Amino acid sequence: MSDKLTVSMTINGHTYTADCEPRLTLADFIRHGCGLTGTHLGCEQGVCGACTIIVDGRTVRACLVLAVQADGSTITTVEGLARGDELNPLQEAFWANHGLQCGFCTPGMLMSATEFLKANPEPTAEEVRECLSGNLCRCTGYDSIVKSVLDAAQKLRA
Amino acid sequence: MTVIGERVPRSDGQTKVSGEAIYGVDYAEPGMLWGALLRSPVSAGRITRLDTTAAAAMPGVHAVLTAADAPDVHAGWVLRDQRLFATDAVRYEGQPIAAVAADTLAQARAAAAAIVLEIEPLPAVVDLVRAMAPDSPLVHPGWESYVPAAGPDFPRRGNIAAECIADPPGVDEAFARAHRVISDEFVAQRQYQAYIEPKSAVGIFRDGRYTVHTAHQFPYNVRDRVSQFLDVRPSAVRVVGHTIGGGFGAKLDASLEPYAALLSKVVGGSAVKLVNTRTEDLLTCPCRENALTRLRSAVDADGNILARELEVIADNGAYSGEMPWLASIALHCARGVYRCGPTRVVSRLMYTNTAPTGAFRGVNGTYLYHAVERHMDHIATELGLDRRDYRLQQLITDGAEMPNGQVLADAGILREGFDAVESVAPWAELQAGRRPYRGIGIGAAWWVTNPMPGTAVVKLHEDGTVAVITAATDNGSGAVSMGVTQIVAERLGIPPTDVFVTMPDTDVAGFDAGSQGSRTTRIVGKASQLAADEVVEKLRGVAAGLLEAAADDLEVADGTVRVKGVPGNSIPIAEVAVAATNTVGPVQGTGSFVTPFPDFNPGCATGLMFPSFPTPTYHVHLAEVEIDPVTGNVRVLRYVVAQEVGRVISPDGTYGQVMGGVTQGIGYALHESLRIGEDGRYRERTLESYRLPLATDIPRVEFVPLEHPDPDGPFGAKGVAESPVLLPAAVIANAVSDAIGAPLNHIPIIPEDVLAAIQGSAGDVRSDEEVAP
Numbered sequence A: 001m002s003d004k005l006t007v008s009m010t011i012n013g014h015t016y017t018a019d020c021e022p023r024l025t026l027a028d029f030i031r032h033g034c035g036l037t038g039t040h041l042g043c044e045q046g047v048c049g050a051c052t053i054i055v056d057g058r059t060v061r062a063c064l065v066l067a068v069q070a071d072g073s074t075i076t077t078v079e080g081l082a083r084g085d086e087l088n089p090l091q092e093a094f095w096a097n098h099g100l101q102c103g104f105c106t107p108g109m110l111m112s113a114t115e116f117l118k119a120n121p122e123p124t125a126e127e128v129r130e131c132l133s134g135n136l137c138r139c140t141g142y143d144s145i146v147k148s149v150l151d152a153a154q155k156l157r158a
Numbered sequence B: 001m002t003v004i005g006e007r008v009p010r011s012d013g014q015t016k017v018s019g020e021a022i023y024g025v026d027y028a029e030p031g032m033l034w035g036a037l038l039r040s041p042v043s044a045g046r047i048t049r050l051d052t053t054a055a056a057a058m059p060g061v062h063a064v065l066t067a068a069d070a071p072d073v074h075a076g077w078v079l080r081d082q083r084l085f086a087t088d089a090v091r092y093e094g095q096p097i098a099a100v101a102a103d104t105l106a107q108a109r110a111a112a113a114a115i116v117l118e119i120e121p122l123p124a125v126v127d128l129v130r131a132m133a134p135d136s137p138l139v140h141p142g143w144e145s146y147v148p149a150a151g152p153d154f155p156r157r158g159n160i161a162a163e164c165i166a167d168p169p170g171v172d173e174a175f176a177r178a179h180r181v182i183s184d185e186f187v188a189q190r191q192y193q194a195y196i197e198p199k200s201a202v203g204i205f206r207d208g209r210y211t212v213h214t215a216h217q218f219p220y221n222v223r224d225r226v227s228q229f230l231d232v233r234p235s236a237v238r239v240v241g242h243t244i245g246g247g248f249g250a251k252l253d254a255s256l257e258p259y260a261a262l263l264s265k266v267v268g269g270s271a272v273k274l275v276n277t278r279t280e281d282l283l284t285c286p287c288r289e290n291a292l293t294r295l296r297s298a299v300d301a302d303g304n305i306l307a308r309e310l311e312v313i314a315d316n317g318a319y320s321g322e323m324p325w326l327a328s329i330a331l332h333c334a335r336g337v338y339r340c341g342p343t344r345v346v347s348r349l350m351y352t353n354t355a356p357t358g359a360f361r362g363v364n365g366t367y368l369y370h371a372v373e374r375h376m377d378h379i380a381t382e383l384g385l386d387r388r389d390y391r392l393q394q395l396i397t398d399g400a401e402m403p404n405g406q407v408l409a410d411a412g413i414l415r416e417g418f419d420a421v422e423s424v425a426p427w428a429e430l431q432a433g434r435r436p437y438r439g440i441g442i443g444a445a446w447w448v449t450n451p452m453p454g455t456a457v458v459k460l461h462e463d464g465t466v467a468v469i470t471a472a473t474d475n476g477s478g479a480v481s482m483g484v485t486q487i488v489a490e491r492l493g494i495p496p497t498d499v500f501v502t503m504p505d506t507d508v509a510g511f512d513a514g515s516q517g518s519r520t521t522r523i524v525g526k527a528s529q530l531a532a533d534e535v536v537e538k539l540r541g542v543a544a545g546l547l548e549a550a551a552d553d554l555e556v557a558d559g560t561v562r563v564k565g566v567p568g569n570s571i572p573i574a575e576v577a578v579a580a581t582n583t584v585g586p587v588q589g590t591g592s593f594v595t596p597f598p599d600f601n602p603g604c605a606t607g608l609m610f611p612s613f614p615t616p617t618y619h620v621h622l623a624e625v626e627i628d629p630v631t632g633n634v635r636v637l638r639y640v641v642a643q644e645v646g647r648v649i650s651p652d653g654t655y656g657q658v659m660g661g662v663t664q665g666i667g668y669a670l671h672e673s674l675r676i677g678e679d680g681r682y683r684e685r686t687l688e689s690y691r692l693p694l695a696t697d698i699p700r701v702e703f704v705p706l707e708h709p710d711p712d713g714p715f716g717a718k719g720v721a722e723s724p725v726l727l728p729a730a731v732i733a734n735a736v737s738d739a740i741g742a743p744l745n746h747i748p749i750i751p752e753d754v755l756a757a758i759q760g761s762a763g764d765v766r767s768d769e770e771v772a773p
């Protein structure tokens, strides 16, 4: 049996400390260790983007990172976007524009779009599509997701 | 104020954007164990050694099960041809051979890997045509011993898992006197549903009953399959549904559920959870079947189709699932939506040593319409006719009789569909604006709204809100979170936010035939509407006493019960609810609904039949594509849909289904493909190699809803969700063939095929420039 390592990180403003197997992925640490199941796993291979989270300001695929690599970092998951019951403008926009169907891709889409809008507050539809081309959605055909991101961008600028 | 046809926020939106929603894969129980399956690494073989001793002794392991530990029964949706675990033969890669329960997932997987398994490989039956040959090895040497799950047996023999044949008189005579006979052969590859949430299940054996938690399209079907596999009566199984991360047909039959249930029983009742890895999911998913379709038409000089022959050979995989009765869909699609003389249809479903195929949105229709609509282009081109004009000339009209004898009273809607597409994308303009390597394609279809039964209870709370208790599932479409919710809100005059719909639980809600065939808004919506009507009646009865008015003079609207025409004379529903609870008892209503099958001719064919298409809908699609002559890549520039929907209940939901369905169809047309190797194993094994459409691939679909309300549907609704996937392969293949001037009859249309076709037809390419060699 491999020796467990102690890791500690700040997720959505809370500090989580735990002993974990060296090979535990950050995604499993977040989902099982912290009970934050909003970070979804669609492929565990870095392809689908459903597990996208923000680590120290940059999007990361939580299935490709080990928990130990994230020791000491500051993380935002989808559960950290809203303030209490109050959804943030991007979440509101996804809901209002039918930017989700089954919703399984949605957390990853939201996290990718969060990082993107920070750097590109006034994006074109093509730029949004480019940004989201690493996140798979099997339900929507993407159009409503693009619309949601553009709508959020506009609201955030106002 | 009406909420029908209005944009309303979906009731599950908050939980889905906040990350709170608990999907099947998220569900957990205290003290839960984890399971893993040992699956066959080969497609065909004989198990010569299976030793679980070492695995059972590994740390954390609670149980290791094989066929010897499962009831000695066969199970199946249509034909009982399947065992829970392989006994001596393995018939497809990924077939379960053993199951493990352990404290952690890692321990369970390690123990499954430690099971000693030796298999003597056998040649795999893969090729559909060779599988039919008399000297082909049989996938099921014991096929004769299998029995249908219900009803009489149906035509099947050897590797032919099901056969449906229509052979009306006059076909050969018509071919003999034809001006021209036009023949084509089409090949379609498998398509993976590729929902982003992999399958999972949690099983619990407690109090002598099984409870299964799963994210499923059809909980009652899971109940039935678990009961078959575990040899208990259906009521001994309770299925509880959770938020579902997509299904598209692949989550209509049981998968991991019976294993989770049996493991829980063997370990003494602790909950056991199984989750597929993406590769397990892909390898064992009941994907859209690959098929070979041959079409021959006898035509006269004007292009009238005097007779037709359609032969389709489709891949059942190693076990039957739902497929045997879907083989008859060929009968309904053989003519497409065009006039045609006597039509011979031979549809065969072949057992092979590959993963069992199953339902995928637009079952069987995607490749059948691809064949029929490519063939229509071929006839038009041969006869020198414009492809759109030719279709309009041959289009069926009101009162058309289909090969099964079903009469389509409203088939004239098709003409409206062509006109609607024309108004958005005029054919002549598109033709005139032609550029090199650009092409256009058009096609049309009719389709079914699944008629199977559903039921709902509408329960009034004392605060005037309601719960809708149903086993229906919202697979993401919004059929429940918007459609059913809006229908109940409308009927009761309350806001949609005051309507709460339960998640499915087979112990609580009555039978529901699942999220399939676009049925939920129509069938469950109608059942809920009837249930709400009963609530309205009861409210009026109680309010009559409170308002001192005749019940007949009362209406339920704007959150009140009020005297018609005297808006001031009203009481809030909540007050009536409280009064009712304390006088006549709590108020609730029940509704059930099923659409009868339209009349058909039972003698039209032999074989297991999907007899007719209830609540038919009509569809016209157009695509414009551009080809990169250097890479062979095809880009869809424009995509136009005109679709009969009865009545739009939820505009976002309707458009979402059209956009999402067309996107799956574009993937199917151009790149999605589970290729099967000679050894019966898939070449694609991950989402990296199985290429799904991306945000940058797909244009916004231009959509025109056609509304001819159905008097039986809730507020006129017909099915919407399934059919948008039917035609993209057809019209894109037509557009690419148009662009190149050469027929492309295989789907997906991959760049290599495009480049080969460009080279092969270099002289014909409608190009102003010299074509690169």
Ligand code: FES
Residues within 6 Å of the ligand: A040, A041, A042, A043, A044, A045, A046, A047, A048, A049, A050, A051, A052, A061, A062, A063, A064
């Ligand atoms: S689960 Fe991490 S990218 Fe798919």
Ligand code: FES
Residues within 6 Å of the ligand: A099, A100, A101, A102, A103, A104, A105, A106, A136, A137, A138, A139, A140, B196, B245, B246, B476
């Ligand atoms: S909404 Fe289902 S995968 Fe995107």
